[in-house]
Amino acid sequence: MNTEEKPAQTSAFEVIGGEARVKALVERFYDLMDLEPGYAALRKVHGSDLHNAREKLFMFLCGWLGGPQHYVERFGHPRLRARHMPFVIGILERDQWLACMDQAMGEVGVPDELRAKLRESFFQTADWMRNTPG
Ligand code: HEM
Numbered sequence: 001m002n003t004e005e006k007p008a009q010t011s012a013f014e015v016i017g018g019e020a021r022v023k024a025l026v027e028r029f030y031d032l033m034d035l036e037p038g039y040a041a042l043r044k045v046h047g048s049d050l051h052n053a054r055e056k057l058f059m060f061l062c063g064w065l066g067g068p069q070h071y072v073e074r075f076g077h078p079r080l081r082a083r084h085m086p087f088v089i090g091i092l093e094r095d096q097w098l099a100c101m102d103q104a105m106g107e108v109g110v111p112d113e114l115r116a117k118l119r120e121s122f123f124q125t126a127d128w129m130r131n132t133p134g
Helices: 012-015 019-035 036-046 051-064 070-076 091-107 112-128
Strands: none
Touching: 012 019, 012 112, 019 036, 019 051, 019 091, 036 091, 051 070, 091 112
């Protein structure tokens, strides 16, 4: 037996609790976007039907968190910045996205330490997606 073998790294996907929990997170995220007046500007950027958005964000996050790459297998490289170009994303939209995701993470019980790490990673991604000043 190789005693120098490193212990396997636990992915964020595993810490969250796998696909069922990622699904719960995404469902809560879009439910909150629909319900909370504080996310109205973010909701307005989206079309009337959130069905596709729910499905795609779920598939994307599974891979992004270190789990199965459903999104890439189905749609290829995410090209997230390019795919978001049709939507006006400024600081207001970015901050509502991040607050909505943070609330959803809290409500579905993402452990505090992971939640703080993900908050930082989501910020980097969302900030890079801004395509309009203000
Ligand atoms: C910064 C603020 C953001 C805004 C305003 C925004 C808005 C949107 C909108 C309007 C759509 C289209 C939904 C539809 O197809 O009906 C979308 C799609 C998507 N968003 Fe965002 N988004 C933001 C940030 C993010 C972040 C941070 C991520 C990932 C961590 C993300 C991941 C995705 C994915 C994977 C899709 C599906 C892309 C596709 O294949 O069409 N978004 N977003």
